[in-house]
Amino acid sequence: MSVQHVLVLNCGSSSLKFAVMDANSGDELLTGLAERLHSDDATLKYKFAGDKHTNALPKGADHQTAIDTLVTLIGNFSLSQHLIAVGHRVVHGGEQFTGSQIITPHIIDAITQTAQLAPLHNPANLTGIRAAQAAFPELVQVAVFDTAFHQTMPKHAYLYALPYSLYERHGVRRYGFHGTSHAYVSLMAIKKLGLDADNSRIISAHLGNGCSVCAIKNGRSVDTSMGLTPLEGVVMGTRSGDIDPGLFDFLTNQLGYASAEVSDILNKQSGLLGISELSNDCRTIEEAHVAGNAKATLALDIFCYRLAKQIAAYLVPLAGLDALIFTGGIGENSDIIRAKVLAHLAFLDIHVDPESNLAARFGNLGVITTATSRAQAVVIPTNEEWMICQDAARLAKGVS
Ligand SMILES: Nc1ncnc2c1ncn2[C@@H]1O[C@H](COP(=O)(O)OP(=O)(O)O)[C@@H](O)[C@H]1O
Ligand SMILES: CC(=O)OP(=O)(O)O
Ligand SMILES: [Mg+2]
Structure with a gap:
């Protein structure tokens, strides 16, 4: 070759x-x-x-x-x-x-x-x-x-409860992002865990600078936490994730912010950075948390609580769960965040195995739940570059 x-x-x-x-x-x-x-x-x-x-x-x-x-x-x-x-x-x-x-x-x-x-x-x-x-x-x-993988979402998952004409005329709907990563890690999970690709229920949590969760049924995205833009959903490094849309009116009309300033607050000054008043970098927040910084602990608590709620919500479209994937810089490395999220999900009879959780860091793939857990949580390093490389090569070869 x-x-x-x-x-x-x-x-x-x-x-x-x-x-x-x-x-x-x-x-x-x-x-x-x-x-x-x-x-x-x-x-x-x-x-x-x-x-x-x-x-x-x-x-x-x-x-x-x-x-x-x-x-x-x-x-x-x-x-x-x-x-x-x-x-x-x-x-x-x-x-x-x-x-x-x-x-x-x-x-x-x-x-x-x-x-x-x-x-x-x-x-x-x-x-x-x-x-x-x-x-x-x-x-x-x-x-x-990033949006392509999510084009399989059903209409009831991707439409907002807004005037329908906003969708028809202006494309206002949920699109979802990080699709290349969700697609890669779900394929890897099916392979590594020996799941049946056509009969699998997977939740993927991509936790990098931007964070999103995706519900994947039989290999296809059926719902995801990001929406029209990569701002919706779970808490991120500097992005707020879900907020009350009424906040916009309050910040502009009551507090006098310009709309560009509101956008800057939600996209660049919120999330882990906004709560901790310290950093958007998860490593810095974790160090401060270990050293007793209360706002760093609060930032982690909010991040994990919201993430666990989003994961639990996807039991609805999936009607069950085979595997929960953690990926992205935070998902692949933070045993602290993974343990906190899984603690919230203990009612589902999914329990973290502390030793495996510590082992699956720094590029190591691995199951981090106990053998008797009802579903497996697994850490899978993402590789968006490899997916992009393969698609580019496939299309280029079609041309030559
Ligand atoms: N050892 C670690 N422990 C906790 N968080 C980590 C660790 N290594 C990287 N991260 C976090 O991963 C995030 C960046 O993720 P990454 O996937 O590289 O971002 P991007 O979305 O830019 O690709 C940062 O918040 C960083 O602090
Ligand atoms: C879509 C998105 O949030 O991308 P990133 O995580 O690279 O910021
Ligand atoms: Mg990355």
Whole structure:
């Protein structure tokens, strides 16, 4: 089989995650992260051939600069000759896309149109697409949408109880995100736990900077906690998750906030950061909690309580549970959060096994419940990059 590599790009609002992967084996040849873009201390960290490096980027460096640096690295390490495609994570695909797409001017128009529904994510994704097209004009570029996996949700799960015309005319509905991750970990859970793919009831909790929960019945998403935008649902690092929509009126009309300020509060100043008044980073919160910081403890308590409530709610669409998956940076590493969430679910006869819970960290996959629990909780490291790589390679091969 010929060597085939894919460049995977995940552009966040102030970051760029990237990987050059082998499309046949999934091996990562180059991985990295450019962060704090648009600020004075933008950096690009990468790992190549087992060695880690950090490059300072010019002050105020943007996605274009980060991709230019990445292109230089790819050249220096002679990684371009086997590239067959560039795969892009695109957060919002609206209702149009139920699967990945080769990027054409029409697809770019569609992503641009949905940008108003994901103002923190889609504009950055588009910047990444344009920069990669300029750097690799000869390669097929593929968009892999966070929303695609959730297009199987039934209408009663994705519609809000709002005037129907808002849906018909403006696409106001629940879309859901992190679909690539939920799809990957649920497939892995079915494989690792030996479940019957066509008769399985799985809840997946993706807990990273953004957090969402997904109910997956027989391999298909039937409900998920994020909605029109990635703000709805459970508590996140800086996002509030569900709130009373009446809050908007109170903050604007009573307290005088502008609507952009309300959006900033809900998206960037809330969640773990807002409650703890300390950090959005779960590690910092956990350290402060262990050291006796009451607000850090409260932030963890609210996070876990809300998460457990969301998980329990999905017993309705699933009518039972075979496996509960924890993934994302928090789900894969925080034994504290997993134990607290499972303690709330003890009434379901699901009980954490403390030793297994401690073992399943730092990239280790594992079941963390006792053998007699009615359903298994399992930690599965996500790999959105591998899903994006496989889709990009599949579509690129269809073209050539
Ligand atoms: N050892 C750890 N213990 C607790 N939380 C962790 C640990 N390692 C990473 N995290 C948390 O994971 C979160 C980031 O998750 P990640 O999936 O990397 O984010 P992203 O959504 O950007 O991909 C942060 O809140 C971070 O604190
Ligand atoms: C959709 C979303 O919330 O993505 P992230 O977790 O990367 O912010
Ligand atoms: Mg991640």
